[in-house]
Each structure stands twice: as structure tokens, then as C-alpha cells.
Amino acid sequence: MAPLSQTGFRLFPAALGPEAQAALLAEVMARVARAPFYRPVTPGGKPMSVEMTNFGPLGWVTDARGYRYQPTHPQTGEPWPDIPQALLDLWGEVTEASAPPDACLVNLYGEAARMGLHQDKDEADFAYPVLSVSLGDTAVFRLGGVSRRDPTASVRLASGDVCVLAGPARLAHHGIDRVLAGSSRLIPGGGRINLTLRRAGPGPG
Ligand code: SIN
Ligand code: FE2
Numbered sequence: 001m002a003p004l005s006q007t008g009f010r011l012f013p014a015a016l017g018p019e020a021q022a023a024l025l026a027e028v029m030a031r032v033a034r035a036p037f038y039r040p041v042t043p044g045g046k047p048m049s050v051e052m053t054n055f056g057p058l059g060w061v062t063d064a065r066g067y068r069y070q071p072t073h074p075q076t077g078e079p080w081p082d083i084p085q086a087l088l089d090l091w092g093e094v095t096e097a098s099a100p101p102d103a104c105l106v107n108l109y110g111e112a113a114r115m116g117l118h119q120d121k122d123e124a125d126f127a128y129p130v131l132s133v134s135l136g137d138t139a140v141f142r143l144g145g146v147s148r149r150d151p152t153a154s155v156r157l158a159s160g161d162v163c164v165l166a167g168p169a170r171l172a173h174h175g176i177d178r179v180l181a182g183s184s185r186l187i188p189g190g191g192r193i194n195l196t197l198r199r200a201g202p203g204p205g
Contacts, residue, residue: 008167009143011155012094015162016133021186024086025135028106028193031055031081035073037108043067049113055104056083058200060122067122069103069200083197087133091197094164095129099204101197109139109179109192117142117152117175120165120198128199129166135159136187138180139194144173157194159184 016024037051040062054060058069059080072079083104091101103123107115120130134157144152146168154177157163165172179192187193 007145007172008165008169009172010094010164010166011157012162012164013158014160015090015094016160018160020086021135021160024084024133025186025193027084027086028135028195031084032106035076035078035081037106038073038075048115049110050115051108051110051113053106053108054080055087055106055195056080056102058103060103060105060198060200069122087195087197090133090162091131094162095131095166097128097199099128099199101128101131101199103198103200105196105198107194107196109137109176109194111179111181111190113176113192114178115176117144117148117173119146119171119173120196121171123198123200124202125199126170128203129164129170131197132157132163132165133195133197134161134192135195136184136192137190138183139192140177140180142175142177143169146171146173148173159186 035053037053039051040048043066138156138158141155141157142152144150
């Protein structure tokens with residue numbers, strides 16, 4: 001396998017310092033009060049081990065009807081809260097995208113949560129990258145290739161780490177093997193929050 005740096009995967013360790021992490025967590029929790037975390041169900045009917053919510057005009061959801069983006073929270077029926085400005089700024093600094101993100105999926109991992117190997121492919125235009133921000137407990141992230149059978153590598157994502165899946169890595173398989181409980185004190189009660197910024201709809205023009 002080519003070195004990770006040559007695949008379009010970029011990792012920015014500790015891109016957010018402790019103060020920026022705490023400020024972002026506060027922005028996230030203020031929005032979660034209006035758009036609570038809920039446990040989604042796969043199209044096959046299995047509850048996921050992560051809890052989810054979204055920010056932005058569009059949010060990624062899964063239920064018996066399948067995977068899709070929609071403008072409202074499935075439980076409250078309300079529009080998703082706006083994307084925190086700090087995340088929009090980060091997208092501008094770290095990606096070469098010509099348009100802002102219109103979706104921010106927020107995943108909450110408890111001690112036993114994981115996420116199976118998958119591709120992010122419900123978006124309209126894969127020319128736009130996916131940017132991920134990790135808060136709280138360290139995750140063991142698994143990154144493979146475009147084919148499910150490609151070899152995979154394990155990368156630890158700690159609180160404040162930012163990574164980008166762009167170019168050839170945009171459609172790389174990825175998942176979370178496990179979360180290292182107790183590795184961070186950022187989130188009261190422990191756990192991990194991952195925020196992924198995407199452009200779900202087509203770009204402007
Ligand atoms: C995801 O693929 O949606 C989440 C990845 C992560 O939690 O780091
Ligand atoms: Fe993903």
C-alpha cells in the first residue's frame with residue numbers, strides 16, 4: 001500500500017489545542033440541547049452503537065428507508081442547528097474546497113461503540129473532501145482503500161486531531177475499531193465525539 005500521506009489522507013495532529021477543543025465542545029453541546037443525540041438504526045434494522053445528530057442545512061440519517069441526507073432531525077422534526085463557525089473556518093484553512101460544507105455529522109461514541117468499515121458515498125460530488133475533527137477519548141481509526149479488500153492501516157485519532165479524506169482517499173473505506181476509554185478528560189463522563197464536515201449537495205454553480 002502507498003504511504004498514507006500519498007493517498008489523499010491527511011492527518012493534522014493536535015490541530016485544536018486544549019482551549020479550542022473546550023470551546024468547540026461547548027458549541028457542540030449548546031446545539032445538542034436543541035438537536036439531541038439519538039441512536040440510529042441501519043436499513044437492516046440494527047441499532048448502531050454510536051449515537052448521532054447533525055448540524056448544518058443537511059444531516060446524514062439512516063433508518064429502514066435507507067441512508068440519506070435530510071434537512072430535519074428525525075425525532076424533533078426541527079431543522080438541524082447551524083455548523084459552528086470554528087468548523088467552517090477549519091474547512092477553509094485545511095481543505096481546498098471551493099464551497100463551504102453543508103453538513104456536519106456528529107457521532108457520539110461511548111465505551112463500547114465502534115463503526116464498521118464503510119465508505120462515505122451518499123454525497124452528490126466526491127470532488128469535495130470530508131474533514132473530521134475528534135474530541136474526547138482517543139479512537140483507533142482504520143483506514144483502507146477504495147476496494148473493501150484493500151489493505152488497511154490503523155491510525156489513532158486523539159482529541160483535537162483533524163483529518164481529511166480527499167482525492168484518492170475520498171472514497172477510502174474507514175471505520176472505528178474501538179475507543180480508548182479514559183484517554184481524555186475533555187468530555188464529562190468520558191466518551192468521544194467525532195464531527196465530520198461534508199458537502200452533501202452539489203456544489204454551487
Ligand atoms: C465516520 O466515518 O462517520 C466517523 C469516523 C470517526 O468517528 O472518526
Ligand atoms: Fe465515514
